[in-house]
Amino acid sequence: MKNFLKYREIWLLAGIVVLIGLISTRFPGFADPANLRQVFNDTSILMILALGQMAVILTRSIDLSMASNLCFTGMVVAMLNAAHPAIPIPVLIVIALAVGLVLGAINGFLVWRLNIPSIVVTLGTLTIYRGATFVVSGGAWVNADQMSPDFINFQRAAFLGIPVLSWIAIIVIALFFLVMTRTAIGRSIYAIGVNPTASVYAGIDVGRTKFIVFCISGMIGGLAGYLWISRYVIASVEVANGYELNIIAACVIGGISIAGGIGSVGGAVLGALFLGIISNALPVINISPFWQMAISGSAIILAVVLNARGERRQGRIILRKAEAA
Amino acid sequence: MNDTPAPRHIPDRLDKPLSSAIFSWEALLVVIAVVIFAVNSFASPYFLDPWSLSDLTFNFTEKGLIALAMALLIISGEIDLSVAAIVALASTMMGMAVQAGAGTPVLVAIGVVVGLGCGAFNGLLVTRLGLPSIVVTIGTMSLFRGIAFIILGDQAYKGYPESFAFFGQGYVWWVFSFELALFLVAALIYWFVLHRTSFGRQVFAIGNNPVACQFSGVRVNRIKFILFCLTGLMSGIASVLITSRLGSTRPSIAQGYELEAITMVVLGGVSILGGAGSILGVVLAAFIMGLVTFGLGLLNVPGIVMSIFIGLLLIIVIALPIVWRRLREGRFA
Numbered sequence: 001m002k003n004f005l006k007y008r009e010i011w012l013l014a015g016i017v018v019l020i021g022l023i024s025t026r027f028p029g030f031a032d033p034a035n036l037r038q039v040f041n042d043t044s045i046l047m048i049l050a051l052g053q054m055a056v057i058l059t060r061s062i063d064l065s066m067a068s069n070l071c072f073t074g075m076v077v078a079m080l081n082a083a084h085p086a087i088p089i090p091v092l093i094v095i096a097l098a099v100g101l102v103l104g105a106i107n108g109f110l111v112w113r114l115n116i117p118s119i120v121v122t123l124g125t126l127t128i129y130r131g132a133t134f135v136v137s138g139g140a141w142v143n144a145d146q147m148s149p150d151f152i153n154f155q156r157a158a159f160l161g162i163p164v165l166s167w168i169a170i171i172v173i174a175l176f177f178l179v180m181t182r183t184a185i186g187r188s189i190y191a192i193g194v195n196p197t198a199s200v201y202a203g204i205d206v207g208r209t210k211f212i213v214f215c216i217s218g219m220i221g222g223l224a225g226y227l228w229i230s231r232y233v234i235a236s237v238e239v240a241n242g243y244e245l246n247i248i249a250a251c252v253i254g255g256i257s258i259a260g261g262i263g264s265v266g267g268a269v270l271g272a273l274f275l276g277i278i279s280n281a282l283p284v285i286n287i288s289p290f291w292q293m294a295i296s297g298s299a300i301i302l303a304v305v306l307n308a309r310g311e312r313r314q315g316r317i318i319l320r321k322a323e324a325a
Numbered sequence: 326m327n328d329t330p331a332p333r334h335i336p337d338r339l340d341k342p343l344s345s346a347i348f349s350w351e352a353l354l355v356v357i358a359v360v361i362f363a364v365n366s367f368a369s370p371y372f373l374d375p376w377s378l379s380d381l382t383f384n385f386t387e388k389g390l391i392a393l394a395m396a397l398l399i400i401s402g403e404i405d406l407s408v409a410a411i412v413a414l415a416s417t418m419m420g421m422a423v424q425a426g427a428g429t430p431v432l433v434a435i436g437v438v439v440g441l442g443c444g445a446f447n448g449l450l451v452t453r454l455g456l457p458s459i460v461v462t463i464g465t466m467s468l469f470r471g472i473a474f475i476i477l478g479d480q481a482y483k484g485y486p487e488s489f490a491f492f493g494q495g496y497v498w499w500v501f502s503f504e505l506a507l508f509l510v511a512a513l514i515y516w517f518v519l520h521r522t523s524f525g526r527q528v529f530a531i532g533n534n535p536v537a538c539q540f541s542g543v544r545v546n547r548i549k550f551i552l553f554c555l556t557g558l559m560s561g562i563a564s565v566l567i568t569s570r571l572g573s574t575r576p577s578i579a580q581g582y583e584l585e586a587i588t589m590v591v592l593g594g595v596s597i598l599g600g601a602g603s604i605l606g607v608v609l610a611a612f613i614m615g616l617v618t619f620g621l622g623l624l625n626v627p628g629i630v631m632s633i634f635i636g637l638l639l640i641i642v643i644a645l646p647i648v649w650r651r652l653r654e655g656r657f658a
Contacts, residue, residue, distance in 0.1 A: 114647050117597045123584060124640040131633030237629055245463055258460050290478045294471025300464030308456050
């Protein structure tokens with residue numbers, strides 16, 4: 001039981017249950033399974049983005065360009081669909097994954113081969129990818145009436161009573177769980193974050209692993225690009241502007257340490273769900289949506305304070321004493 | 326941010342002053358600035374006009390003021406992503422004061438004090454609780470701007486007094502705006518503090534090795550706290566300038582400024598890993614970013630396309646010395 005309580009995911013889950021309970025006192029229908037399914041569906045995109053970001057953060061890097069990647073890939077896919085409605089949706093999804101992969105590989109290459117800190121690289125590509133969206137679209141929007149019905153309805157189709165969008169999230173979560181906990185690359189990602197120097201001696205190619213991680217986050221950004229555009233049925237340069245910080249916020253709330261090496265798939269999913277529940281709940285309990293930003297900001301600060309207590313390592317204690325003296 | 330630092334090479338002897346000056350980062354920035362300046366003057370007949378050049382400076386003075394303090398913070402190994410949100414909150418508070426009938430001096434005081442307070446809040450969280458600054462300031466970024474949204478919603482504050490307009494629209498002498506003068510004075514002060522005082526040396530030392538500093542008697546946490554306060558203060562000052570220039574406050578004011586200020590700092594040669602950098606570099610980088618955006622603006626290039634150039638500039642300028650070193654090492658190895 002004591003071991004069980006050590007997992008921060010349990011605490012986060014408890015927090016979410018309490019949160020749902022609190023919301024239910026004001027709006028009894030919120031805890032309804034049908035509504036919770038809806039919340040899960042609404043949060044699907046944020047969840048898969050948070051998983052991609054998690055893989056990057058675990059290796060002590062950061063990917064600030066995910067939202068711009070999403071915007072660019074979404075625009076490319078939407079324009080393709082508008083120009084050639086005959087292209088089947090699975091092919092479009094593969095194209096989205098491929099475009100995202102290329103954008104992620106550019107980040108990864110700069111981090112791997114030129115050793116530029118990832119925050120600098122992705123700060124640059126954050127503006128470049130969004131600017132490139134403007135260049136390919138000429139500043140024009142792709143509206144709902146230009147998209148084919150298949151493009152819009154694919155993710156809304158229900159399979160076993162659950163929308164395809166939710167299924168995609170479930171599949172991505174399962175894949176990440178398998179890769180992070182059951183494969184060599186997953187273990188390498190954790191190892192690099194915990195101790196990069198020891199990882200080199202253990203035979204892990206740190207640079208190459210970081211490259212792979214950026215490819216993963218790029219593919220996730222691309223996939224999310226299609227899902228986002230077909231969900232909100234508009235593609236413009238402004239899509240998901242500033243969303244990169246929401247993604248990181250979901251990771252932080254989910255207990256993923258920005259210092260690398262600590263975090264889990266469950267944490268990232270729960271962190272995203274926490275934010276999703278707040279944004280879904282505010283309108284139904286009659287709180288102005290303008291409160292959302294301040295609430296999630298407070299949640300981030302609270303989460304990082306709580307996480308820091310768990311992360312404090314034994315080896316640091318001597319230094320803490322010296323600092324206090 | 327947390328990438329593995331490259332192994333440090335300690336040379337047998339230092340470079341000769343002249344050669345180190347020629348191959349310095351600042352020299353590279355000067356060359357880039359001159360090239361962009363020349364290209365701009367050829368590309369547009371309107372560029373080489375004193376008033377055009379004066380307008381140009383408004384593109385970077387506000388972000389530049391924030392970048393000066395941000396440079397010190399990044400050199401010390403921390404970062405503040407909440408600066409733009411501080412600008413928004415300080416501007417909102419000034420807007421509230423205007424509705425209550427406050428005069429210009431009170432408005433300025435409110436802007437500056439709110440900025441300082443926000444900076445101190447960041448500093449306390451980072452130094453007292455030992456939290457990573459990148460996460461803390463992502464949180465406070467949402468919190469500060471969130472408060473501005475709660476207060477303002479989709480409304481805007483207007484009706485700033487006429488005397489208040491001087492800070493963002495006034496000119497000190499001929500084409501030299503108050504904003505530019507303030508930026509240059511602030512740059513001088515920050516240059517002096519960083520490069521000519523023991524405080525500045527301690528900032529560099531902390532960035533290189535905070536643990537060694539701790540054991541050498543440097544009050545690491547106190548200095549970091551001061552740096553966060555300074556960054557907040559400069560954001561408050563920038564907020565006064567922006568609010569005065571625009572004459573209105575919306576909660577989305579200064580959106581995205583944090584990334585532009587950080588781009589300036591990194592472009593200016595400050596190591597994002599901490600421990601290295603110079604104020605001269607940051608000032609040059611501010612000028613370059615102003616030149617690029619203004620020059621492209623004269624050519625009717627939309628703002629979003631300009632951001633491609635800024636992003637490319639950032640990556641290329643950082644990558645160039647690395648590629649150059651690789652080539653040289655490859656040849657002499």
